[in-house]
Amino acid sequence: MLSALGLGWLVDASLPARRTLEGAVVGADLRLGHALRDGVDRELPRAAPERAEVVIVGSGVSGASAAWRLAASGVGAELLELEPFAGGTSAWGEDGVVAHPWGAHYLPVPEPTARAPLRLLAELGVLTGWDAAGRALYDETRLCHAPEERLFHRGRWHRGLESGDVLSAAEKDELARFHERMSVFSGAVGADGRPAFAIPCAESSRDAAWLALDELTMDAWLAREGFTTSYLRWYVEYATRDDFGADLTDVSAWAALHYFASRRQRTEQTLRGSRYLVWPEGNGRLVRHMLERSGARRRHRHVVLGVEATRTGVAVEALDATVGEAPVLRRIEARAAILAVPGFIAARIARGARGLIARPASPWLVANLHVTRPVEADRAWDSVLYEALGLGYVDAGHQRMGLSEQTVLTYFRAYGGAEMAATRGQLAARRWGELAADVLVDLAAAHPELGEQTSRLDCMVWGHAMPRPRPGFLRATTQPFEPAVLIADQVAWAHVDQTGLALFEEANTHGVRAAEAVLAQLGVAASDSWI
Amino acid sequence: MSDRRFVSPTLLACVVVIATSGIVYELVAGTLASYVLGDSVAQFSFVIGLYLFAMGIGSYLSKFIEHALLERFVEIELALAIVGGFSAPILFLMYTASGAFRATLYLVVLVIGALVGVEIPLLIRLLQFRLDLKELVARVLALDYVGALFASLLFPLLLVPRLGLQRTSMAFGILNALVALASTFLLPTAHEKKWRLRFSCAVTVAALSLGMVMFERFALRGEATFLGAPIAYATQSHYQRIVLTRSPRTTRLFLNGNLQFSSDDEHRYHEVLVHPAVAALGREPKSVLILGGGDGLGAREVLRYPNVERIVLVDLDPEVTKIFREVPVARELNRDSLHDARVTIKNEDAFGFLETCTDSFDLAVVDFPDPGNYAVGKLYTLSFYERLRERVGPRGVAIVQATSPYFARESFWTIAATIEAAGFRTLPLHVHVPSFGEWGFVLAGGEGMGAPRALALPRETLRFLSDDGLPGLFLFPRDMAPMPASVNRLNDQKLVSIYTSEWADWQR
Numbered sequence A: 001m002l003s004a005l006g007l008g009w010l011v012d013a014s015l016p017a018r019r020t021l022e023g024a025v026v027g028a029d030l031r032l033g034h035a036l037r038d039g040v041d042r043e044l045p046r047a048a049p050e051r052a053e054v055v056i057v058g059s060g061v062s063g064a065s066a067a068w069r070l071a072a073s074g075v076g077a078e079l080l081e082l083e084p085f086a087g088g089t090s091a092w093g094e095d096g097v098v099a100h101p102w103g104a105h106y107l108p109v110p111e112p113t114a115r116a117p118l119r120l121l122a123e124l125g126v127l128t129g130w131d132a133a134g135r136a137l138y139d140e141t142r143l144c145h146a147p148e149e150r151l152f153h154r155g156r157w158h159r160g161l162e163s164g165d166v167l168s169a170a171e172k173d174e175l176a177r178f179h180e181r182m183s184v185f186s187g188a189v190g191a192d193g194r195p196a197f198a199i200p201c202a203e204s205s206r207d208a209a210w211l212a213l214d215e216l217t218m219d220a221w222l223a224r225e226g227f228t229t230s231y232l233r234w235y236v237e238y239a240t241r242d243d244f245g246a247d248l249t250d251v252s253a254w255a256a257l258h259y260f261a262s263r264r265q266r267t268e269q270t271l272r273g274s275r276y277l278v279w280p281e282g283n284g285r286l287v288r289h290m291l292e293r294s295g296a297r298r299r300h301r302h303v304v305l306g307v308e309a310t311r312t313g314v315a316v317e318a319l320d321a322t323v324g325e326a327p328v329l330r331r332i333e334a335r336a337a338i339l340a341v342p343g344f345i346a347a348r349i350a351r352g353a354r355g356l357i358a359r360p361a362s363p364w365l366v367a368n369l370h371v372t373r374p375v376e377a378d379r380a381w382d383s384v385l386y387e388a389l390g391l392g393y394v395d396a397g398h399q400r401m402g403l404s405e406q407t408v409l410t411y412f413r414a415y416g417g418a419e420m421a422a423t424r425g426q427l428a429a430r431r432w433g434e435l436a437a438d439v440l441v442d443l444a445a446a447h448p449e450l451g452e453q454t455s456r457l458d459c460m461v462w463g464h465a466m467p468r469p470r471p472g473f474l475r476a477t478t479q480p481f482e483p484a485v486l487i488a489d490q491v492a493w494a495h496v497d498q499t500g501l502a503l504f505e506e507a508n509t510h511g512v513r514a515a516e517a518v519l520a521q522l523g524v525a526a527s528d529s530w531i
Numbered sequence B: 001m002s003d004r005r006f007v008s009p010t011l012l013a014c015v016v017v018i019a020t021s022g023i024v025y026e027l028v029a030g031t032l033a034s035y036v037l038g039d040s041v042a043q044f045s046f047v048i049g050l051y052l053f054a055m056g057i058g059s060y061l062s063k064f065i066e067h068a069l070l071e072r073f074v075e076i077e078l079a080l081a082i083v084g085g086f087s088a089p090i091l092f093l094m095y096t097a098s099g100a101f102r103a104t105l106y107l108v109v110l111v112i113g114a115l116v117g118v119e120i121p122l123l124i125r126l127l128q129f130r131l132d133l134k135e136l137v138a139r140v141l142a143l144d145y146v147g148a149l150f151a152s153l154l155f156p157l158l159l160v161p162r163l164g165l166q167r168t169s170m171a172f173g174i175l176n177a178l179v180a181l182a183s184t185f186l187l188p189t190a191h192e193k194k195w196r197l198r199f200s201c202a203v204t205v206a207a208l209s210l211g212m213v214m215f216e217r218f219a220l221r222g223e224a225t226f227l228g229a230p231i232a233y234a235t236q237s238h239y240q241r242i243v244l245t246r247s248p249r250t251t252r253l254f255l256n257g258n259l260q261f262s263s264d265d266e267h268r269y270h271e272v273l274v275h276p277a278v279a280a281l282g283r284e285p286k287s288v289l290i291l292g293g294g295d296g297l298g299a300r301e302v303l304r305y306p307n308v309e310r311i312v313l314v315d316l317d318p319e320v321t322k323i324f325r326e327v328p329v330a331r332e333l334n335r336d337s338l339h340d341a342r343v344t345i346k347n348e349d350a351f352g353f354l355e356t357c358t359d360s361f362d363l364a365v366v367d368f369p370d371p372g373n374y375a376v377g378k379l380y381t382l383s384f385y386e387r388l389r390e391r392v393g394p395r396g397v398a399i400v401q402a403t404s405p406y407f408a409r410e411s412f413w414t415i416a417a418t419i420e421a422a423g424f425r426t427l428p429l430h431v432h433v434p435s436f437g438e439w440g441f442v443l444a445g446g447e448g449m450g451a452p453r454a455l456a457l458p459r460e461t462l463r464f465l466s467d468d469g470l471p472g473l474f475l476f477p478r479d480m481a482p483m484p485a486s487v488n489r490l491n492d493q494k495l496v497s498i499y500t501s502e503w504a505d506w507q508r
């Protein structure tokens, strides 16, 4: 025993020291976030009142889109953001060898109906032109380079998520049958002439026959249609977790089917390959562009507490926590305000507002792992582990040309069960070491060596990451797909909570719509609508 | 009585070491098997099963050992030290040198298992005079299992990552031999026998230590047998294993075990890579871009044109360009082209280079490894050729190595179709290179580019090409004739799977 120990010691001492893992739980300042819920001391010192043309609360995709739209009509905006960083759930980090996402990480090439996102991509030079049939063409270096995805199943990696070679005949048949159904659904048109599933979702059919799918869970739909193999159920649940953070048993069948049947467009470019647009920083790249383009002034660590009508417009009250120890109250008078925040927060800010919807929200855990590992020529952008707890990870360095030993891997885990509040509480109580271990353990089947290769592992807990489209979620608005935009005089709302599907196209469209509504109220001659 | 209860702690430590090393050999075999044969579940399962079974055989056989127990014990330990210690190097050699890996693997596992199986019963019998049986079996077996736990923790956490498989197996061989040595001190035997045993122990320890020291060269020798010639230079860069072999007649370059060129016939390849393109250009190139081709052989051909002013050579791997600047055999081959004042070497990714480069070139020579994986595959995509076109403009010419139109016909025509889709006019050509077989290239230029008719070099400068030979390069017989192919894009890289399956078909 002693000699063996001695040998171990010798080996260990003679080789470079093992790295210790560093990291932290970053982002989402809970205390600050809860200032709004718990109320703040009204006796705090007050900063001198200020004026702005339009105040936008929240710098996520919705808020940034609103600023982008306003600026195009010559209206300036001031953005107030609770967090020290911009982007909301499309935030990104720039530390380490490559920028990396903290939330939204890809945008499928938008459908022709998603006009605002298409305009944005053209502005960025990512959309380079149109083919003879009028379909958008892209700078191919921005589409996800092959291989896009790989699946770790039964002890090894397979190309794509559909690991054909390990599936049983029954599983393969069912998968084929499922794809067939989805292709029928994606061509389906309702009695009102609209496609059954469209993006933005407001373009979808109102035909009751299709909307009836919103009364079922996806789990019930699969059972009803005789889809029973465990692989297919895993495959579909992977999608509902990835897009909505929801398990099959807690998600509307309409929403789940929307995921599979709403993206129809295929061009020569995307016929056989990836149709995802990806950037190292994820959709943060798009937010950054809109913020820069708008030239809007941005103030971080500002919790907006309330908005009220004044004779000339609105007054927004915020807690300015830029200097953490000495917060001050700041009042900004503006001609109008756009609340680009979730419904439950908007309801606290604008008391008595009309038509706000508070959606149940899925909690998520995101981790960024700064790794150094041997180069390998065939790594995919997205690595998924069959039946793991999380959704796997994406490689932020994937679009780089050339091979590098260093990169940042972004790990995602959605908590899809029904007990969202309880999970949120448990997650908030977990310390960094526990979260880091959760992540490494979840990936260990495929990467036992990952802990050794990681020098830094940061975690972000999103308590309210995204609205969850539970059965009946389309009934939350009085008319399907038509949420309130103007919720009070000179106050508009823009957020993915409006329609309940957390997609870039939705947020972007909501932001633009809210900005256009405000422009109309201010009597600014807006050029054509961007929607 | 008190005497009978005493067993020295060193002896007990020996038991742990024995047990640990037994399990370590088993793990080494299992790991190597799953590296080489794949399917780790099956491999580990076979190895463990066979090992335990062999232990049973060993235990049974132990009953036939009746005399001179200590001597036999020491001999068994030494045998184990040698077979176990050299198991990883032997298996590695078998893998590289012959197809007998599987048979050797199972044989090695059987032998080790059997030896381990004899070991413990023998040890128990050796100690039975010191302790009563109940006590003895309890202690020895308990320690044996402790050793097993110890090994299975040590192996993945410390040994493999730190020492690697080969050195791990040899290190435990040494430990085994040391146990043998220790037992000659701890257990009673005749004096002169002791010295003989100690001597064998010392020899074994020395052999294994030498093995560890020689490890680097040992691995190389395995490779040399594999590559079929003595190794002139070998190194492992960030990206690949680079080996230059040299026999009296030929020098060869291997990257990750794949032949890149052989000095016997590389002139065919490199002449066709460069001179038809210059002929098609219709003027002597002043500025030339070479992508890939860190061996300097393409540059050597380009430098035959006296009016060349500037060559920019982009090769990802600094180790490759270093070898071809420094190693004598390599410099002889490329005639020191990489030391020419007109050559600028850039060690970066070619795609990244094209994205940032703003210079223009008369001629671009694109000579990458075949599109066998997604990282090189990027250099065969539409986006890549579009960027290449920006660098040569409508008056320049590019030539692209495009794998074999015979062995990988669809791959070849896919590359041609992709280059064409980037806006080039293309002229595919091919040549027979004995070490490779039929090899293909795609000549790419602007609207006005026509098939070259005459070389722009004095007669007899070249060994293979001549003016009359030129038209033949552009004729594709029926079995390599053009076929419908689609464009290879960054987001699908269909070429990689086409290429891999086409070559796999030939290797069946």
Ligand SMILES: Cc1cc2nc3c(=O)[nH]c(=O)nc-3n(C[C@H](O)[C@H](O)[C@H](O)COP(=O)(O)OP(=O)(O)OC[C@H]3O[C@@H](n4cnc5c(N)ncnc54)[C@H](O)[C@@H]3O)c2cc1C
Pocket (backbone or CB within 6 Å): A036, A057, A058, A059, A060, A061, A062, A063, A080, A081, A082, A083, A086, A087, A088, A089, A090, A102, A103, A104, A105, A106, A107, A283, A302, A303, A304, A305, A340, A341, A342, A345, A364, A366, A412, A462, A465, A466, A494, A495, A496, A497, A502, A503, A504, A505, A507
């Ligand atoms: C982990 C994760 C992965 C995702 N992946 C994708 C993806 O790949 N593709 C995709 O299309 N979508 C993805 N999404 C969905 C994503 O949420 C939407 O695309 C979009 O970012 C939503 O933007 P939003 O502006 O509507 O809302 P939010 O992102 O919620 O923005 C709200 C903003 O308001 C701020 N705020 C809140 N309260 C206050 C206050 N009182 N005062 C001031 N500021 C306040 C918040 O800090 C935040 O910045 C993902 C979401 C998550 C969480």
